[in-house]
Amino acid sequence: MKKRIANLSSIILVFIMLIGWEITARIIRLPFVLPSPVEILIRLWELKAELGSTHLPATLLIIMVGLTISILLGVGLAVLMNLSKSVERALYPIIISSQTIPIIALAPIFVLWFGYSIWSKVVVTVLITFFPIAVNTFDGFLSAKKEYKELLLTMGASKKDIFLKVSIPSALPYFFSGLKVAVTLSVIGAAIGEWLGAQAGLGYFSRRMMTQFDGAGVFAPIVLLSLIGILLFLVVVGMEKWLLNWRNEK
Known part of the structure; x- marks a missing residue:
C-alpha cells in the first residue's frame, strides 16, 4: 500500500512539473531555448522514422557492448581482488583513480585513437x-x-565450494546494486561519446539538431535516452527479483 502511494505521488509530481514546464515555455516563447513538452513530443513523432531506423540502434549497440564489457571487467576485477590481497592493494587504487579523470576530457582522445567507429564510444x-x-x-x-x-x-x-556457496550469494545483491547504477550511467556514456564524435546515434543527432537551432529536435533524442535508461533499470530490477527470490522470501 505504501509503495502504491509513493508511486502515485511520484506520478503526480512529474505531472505537475510537466504542466509547469509547458506553461513556462508558452510564456517565454523561445522554442530553441526551452521547447514545451508538447512540442518535443510532436517533433519526436516527426523524427520517429530517422531516429528509429538509424540513430536508436546505433546507441543501443554502444550501450549493450559497453555494458557487457563492463560486467565482465568489473566482476573479473572484483573476483581477483577477493582472491588475493596483493592484487587488491595493486588494483584498488587504480580503479579509484580511473574515476578522478574527467571522461569528457578523454573522449576526444578516444576519437583520435579509434576514429568515429563504435569503439571510441564503447571505451567511454x-x-x-x-x-x-x-x-x-x-x-x-x-x-x-x-x-x-x-x-x-x-x-x-x-x-571453490566456499566461493560458490557463500561468496557469490553474498555478492549478488551488491552486484545488482552496482548494475542498477551502471545501466543508467551507460546511457550517459554513450551520449557523451556520440556528442563528441560520431556519425550516428542519439547523442550525435541531438548535437546536429543544435547546429540547426531546433530546440525540440535537441530534446527529442534526449527523451529517448531517458526512456532507455529507465527501461534498462527496470530490466535489472526484474532480473534481481527473479534471481534473488530467496532473499525476498525471508
Missing part, C-alpha cells in the same frame, strides 16, 4: 560503468560472513 561507456560494478561486487565478497566459511571448512568444503 566502459570507463563510466565498470566502476560501480567492480566496487559493489567486491564489497559484496567482503560481506560474506566468516562464520559460514568456517562452518563449511569444518565440514571439509574446498575453497
Whole structure:
C-alpha cells in the first residue's frame, strides 16, 4: 500500500512539473531555448522514422557492448581482488583513480585513437560503468560472513565450494546494486561519446539538431535516452527479483 502511494505521488509530481514546464515555455516563447513538452513530443513523432531506423540502434549497440564489457571487467576485477590481497592493494587504487579523470576530457582522445567507429564510444561507456560494478561486487565478497566459511571448512568444503556457496550469494545483491547504477550511467556514456564524435546515434543527432537551432529536435533524442535508461533499470530490477527470490522470501 505504501509503495502504491509513493508511486502515485511520484506520478503526480512529474505531472505537475510537466504542466509547469509547458506553461513556462508558452510564456517565454523561445522554442530553441526551452521547447514545451508538447512540442518535443510532436517533433519526436516527426523524427520517429530517422531516429528509429538509424540513430536508436546505433546507441543501443554502444550501450549493450559497453555494458557487457563492463560486467565482465568489473566482476573479473572484483573476483581477483577477493582472491588475493596483493592484487587488491595493486588494483584498488587504480580503479579509484580511473574515476578522478574527467571522461569528457578523454573522449576526444578516444576519437583520435579509434576514429568515429563504435569503439571510441564503447571505451567511454566502459570507463563510466565498470566502476560501480567492480566496487559493489567486491564489497559484496567482503560481506560474506566468516562464520559460514568456517562452518563449511569444518565440514571439509574446498575453497571453490566456499566461493560458490557463500561468496557469490553474498555478492549478488551488491552486484545488482552496482548494475542498477551502471545501466543508467551507460546511457550517459554513450551520449557523451556520440556528442563528441560520431556519425550516428542519439547523442550525435541531438548535437546536429543544435547546429540547426531546433530546440525540440535537441530534446527529442534526449527523451529517448531517458526512456532507455529507465527501461534498462527496470530490466535489472526484474532480473534481481527473479534471481534473488530467496532473499525476498525471508
